[in-house]
Amino acid sequence: MNTPAYQKPFISIVIPCRNEQQFIGRCLNSIIAQNYPKERLEVLVIDGDSQDNTRHIIGTYAAKEPYIRMLNNPDKMQNLALNIGILNSKGDIIMRMDAHSEYKYNYVSEAISALAKYGADNVGGRWVTLPRDNTMIAQAICAATSCYFGVGNAYYRLLSLDKNKPVLNKPKWDINVPYFCCRREVFDKVGLIDEKLDYSEDIDFRRRLKAAGFRTLFVPTMECYYYMRTDLKSFLRHMFHNGYWVLHPLNLTSGISFSLRHVVPLAFLTFIVSMLTISWWFPISWILLVVVVGFYFLLAFYFSFRLARRERSVSIFFLLPFIFYLLHVTYGAGSFVALLKLGYGKILEQSFRSLKRK
Numbered sequence: 080m081n082t083p084a085y086q087k088p089f090i091s092i093v094i095p096c097r098n099e100q101q102f103i104g105r106c107l108n109s110i111i112a113q114n115y116p117k118e119r120l121e122v123l124v125i126d127g128d129s130q131d132n133t134r135h136i137i138g139t140y141a142a143k144e145p146y147i148r149m150l151n152n153p154d155k156m157q158n159l160a161l162n163i164g165i166l167n168s169k170g171d172i173i174m175r176m177d178a179h180s181e182y183k184y185n186y187v188s189e190a191i192s193a194l195a196k197y198g199a200d201n202v203g204g205r206w207v208t209l210p211r212d213n214t215m216i217a218q219a220i221c222a223a224t225s226c227y228f229g230v231g232n233a234y235y236r237l238l239s240l241d242k243n244k245p246v247l248n249k250p251k252w253d254i255n256v257p258y259f260c261c262r263r264e265v266f267d268k269v270g271l272i273d274e275k276l277d278y279s280e281d282i283d284f285r286r287r288l289k290a291a292g293f294r295t296l297f298v299p300t301m302e303c304y305y306y307m308r309t310d311l312k313s314f315l316r317h318m319f320h321n322g323y324w325v326l327h328p329l330n331l332t333s334g335i336s337f338s339l340r341h342v343v344p345l346a347f348l349t350f351i352v353s354m355l356t357i358s359w360w361f362p363i364s365w366i367l368l369v370v371v372v373g374f375y376f377l378l379a380f381y382f383s384f385r386l387a388r389r390e391r392s393v394s395i396f397f398l399l400p401f402i403f404y405l406l407h408v409t410y411g412a413g414s415f416v417a418l419l420k421l422g423y424g425k426i427l428e429q430s431f432r433s434l435k436r437k
Contacts, residue, residue: 087119090187091170095152095160097127099178100136101211102306107140107147109181109304115188122147123164124178127155156277165266174260176303180206183302190260193250193298200265200293203256204301205235205245210309217309219398222390224307228382229403231340235297240385251297255338258303259284265293275331278324315409322413329421345418347375348411379403 092110096103103124110122124137126149134149141147150167152160165173174190176182183189186204193202208225210217223229225238227246235257237246259281269287272280288295308314325341354368383399 087116088171088191089169090115090120090172090174090191091164091168092120092122092174092176092187093161093164093168094122094124094176094178095127095157095164096124096129096133096137096178097152097155098129098131098133100129100132102179103133103136104140105181106176106178107137109184109186110176111140111144112184113182113187114185115191117144117146120146120187121169123150123167124148125150125152125160125164127152127157127160156274158272158274158277158280161280162271162274165271171263172260173263173266175258177258177305179306181304183304186301186303189298189301193296193301194260194262197250197296199296201256201259201261201288201295202298202301203235203258203260203295204303205247205297205299206257206303206305208236208305208307211306212309214309215392215394215398216311216402217307218390218392219395219402220309220311220314221307222386222395223399223402223406226382226386228378229406231343232338233340239389240382241389243389245299247297248299250299253289253295254297255285256295256297257281257305265291269293273331276328278320279328282325283328311405315405318406318409319413322410322415323417324413326414326417326421330417342414344407344411345414346411348408348415351408376400376404 094106099106107122107124113120122144124141124147126134126137128151137147137149141149150163152163161175172191172194174187189204190202193199208221210221225236226240227237230236232254234245234247234251234254238244239246265288269284269291273283276283285295308317322344326345350371351368354364354371358364358368379400382403383396386399387393387396
């Protein structure tokens, strides 16, 4: 028997948004198409002073659908947008969505069902990564970010090497999920999103959830169609930014945590730079460098072959090893810059304390 609409929890969907004219309409259309009762739903789109046609598009949807509202975020930062949405929400459940994604028709109902069935405090689904550009490089980037060799154990991204099916096809506890869907009381206990973190706020939020004893459930039937940055320049800039913000929060807040997969690219890049640096004094470092980098590319070609066969594309086989390498080195470079900044900040702090003692 179906649960009457009035007995279903009221859901607040919070969407940070800035200059998303290409995608915000698709996002809102997918929410309108949800099979969850609209009278038990509100959609808060928090716009960060968009300079394109985004605000007009949101306004058009809000004029037609009374449960859609636009809120202003004059400071433009994503973490601030999330807090504006949470503070202005009325829902029993608060669900984050992103503007450059679309959502399967049952995304909301699957989330609410999982919260009730498993007693979870937070649930999240999986990404089906789609290219923003119709190019071979875009196809290769989507493939590279859907396999373990490319992005480690980010299970919400991962597809089988043989078929376009998720690696995890059953719910799994306490692994990373891309967007939160929490009971309101979670925020009452752990607080809002950290406003010092204009990126990687999700890592910090998951840490605080876990520390407070709340549990997160990955639900593979919650499908989000995520439009990846797939021109090479934007993709690499995004990877550098991601790598930077893995370690930069150590400068801003205490207790921040990250997983091993986040720092493997930094270790790889550090090894390459170190071997090249000492090769002038220790020629054996060249041998170590060739062995390690050679093994890396053997793995890269193996995964490229499997992915090319899965995608039925010979062309991406030749692109993928270099996409993998650029992804890892660029991500590692971002972490390396953050590490330098962290070390420099500690030196300055110690110098300042020494001056105060004098």
